[in-house]
Amino acid sequence: MPKCSAKCGNKAILKRPKTGDALCKECFFDAFETEIHYTITKCTLFKPNMTVAIAASGGKDSTVLAYVLKLLNKKYNYGLKLVLLSIDEGITGYRDDSLNTVKQNRDDYEMPLKILSYKDLYGWTMDEIVEKVGRKNNCTFCGVFRRQALDRGAALLKVDCIATGHNADDIAETVLMNVLRGDLARLKRCTAIITGNGSGDGIPRVKPLKYTFEKEIVMYAYFRKLLYFSTECVFAPNAYRGHARMLLKDLEKIDPTIIMNIIYSGESIRVSENTSLPSLTNCTNCGYVSSQQLCKACVLLEGLNRGLPRLGIGKSSRVKQILTEEKYNNLNSNSCVEAKNCLCKNLKDNSVNLK
Numbered sequence: 001m002p003k004c005s006a007k008c009g010n011k012a013i014l015k016r017p018k019t020g021d022a023l024c025k026e027c028f029f030d031a032f033e034t035e036i037h038y039t040i041t042k043c044t045l046f047k048p049n050m051t052v053a054i055a056a057s058g059g060k061d062s063t064v065l066a067y068v069l070k071l072l073n074k075k076y077n078y079g080l081k082l083v084l085l086s087i088d089e090g091i092t093g094y095r096d097d098s099l100n101t102v103k104q105n106r107d108d109y110e111m112p113l114k115i116l117s118y119k120d121l122y123g124w125t126m127d128e129i130v131e132k133v134g135r136k137n138n139c140t141f142c143g144v145f146r147r148q149a150l151d152r153g154a155a156l157l158k159v160d161c162i163a164t165g166h167n168a169d170d171i172a173e174t175v176l177m178n179v180l181r182g183d184l185a186r187l188k189r190c191t192a193i194i195t196g197n198g199s200g201d202g203i204p205r206v207k208p209l210k211y212t213f214e215k216e217i218v219m220y221a222y223f224r225k226l227l228y229f230s231t232e233c234v235f236a237p238n239a240y241r242g243h244a245r246m247l248l249k250d251l252e253k254i255d256p257t258i259i260m261n262i263i264y265s266g267e268s269i270r271v272s273e274n275t276s277l278p279s280l281t282n283c284t285n286c287g288y289v290s291s292q293q294l295c296k297a298c299v300l301l302e303g304l305n306r307g308l309p310r311l312g313i314g315k316s317s318r319v320k321q322i323l324t325e326e327k328y329n330n331l332n333s334n335s336c337v338e339a340k341n342c343l344c345k346n347l348k349d350n351s352v353n354l355k
């Protein structure tokens, strides 16, 4: 093995995927952590005295994020209060096991942990949802509900922002996906390292691992002997993202810097002025952030509660049609399902006007 290229005199034990440098363990830790510190300070992700909820799934990314944030907070005196926030989607054989890992991290890292479940928030577990909707569209439900569940958890904990474990590969994949779909509106915003301004468009979310390669996260967790959960979700993966992921992995074999190049391209691209993002408002039913009068979570939930699980999947005009038909049926028959967040009260007093 060659000598460590950081000139510390030790033997190198690894080759950094991001730079190709041969490094010893200690110099790799230092480079890895210093780069994340640089991202945090350069992009002003945090301010002193903030309370930060680390979105913790028990997987490698959020586990490494929790470990490194704790370490950097102490080393550089960020002055942050760190808490763990986990969402239990109710997926047997997957989330129950990964939450055990998060509980162990809570003890090891001495951070408070809050777990919120879909069952408590929405009345449904993902296991129950998949029984109704099948394995094709279940990722839509899971993603929409998780996004809102994290906002709800953050509001409950009164934190200033949420930090997620999205890494460089995730961001590059999302850029590729939006290019392949021609989704310019999403392309415009998908590389943002901070989203949400704390007022109209939800609690701020930050991605401290935005420039950190997935392969290095795995290496770091391995050499630091961090405990994380590595099983894939038992339900069907997001097929479209899977294609982008495979393409990226193939490109990375040719040249690992492609990951950074895709992110830089996404950051630098100028999208036409005519491509505007939907303006954000608050859902008239639940009050959480939404681009429509009714948020996607409420529409999906309404579909589940009414036995119309496809409501909200696909075009919004179809949703409007179904809800309008339902409105008249319910007004005539009073047969709506009594559910926690039922929209009938809104439909009856005509306060809901889907775009």
Ligand SMILES: Nc1ncnc2c1ncn2[C@@H]1O[C@H](COP(=O)(O)OP(=O)(O)OP(=O)(O)O)[C@@H](O)[C@H]1O
Pocket: 054, 055, 056, 057, 058, 059, 060, 061, 062, 063, 085, 086, 087, 088, 089, 146, 163, 164, 165, 166, 170
């Ligand atoms: N159930 C959950 N509870 C809390 N946060 C979550 C949950 N699922 C995902 N997240 C957050 O969203 C980020 C991206 O989620 P994704 O599904 O891509 O996970 P991942 O790439 O497997 O990451 P990880 O290795 O942290 O699980 C995670 O790093 C984590 O911060």
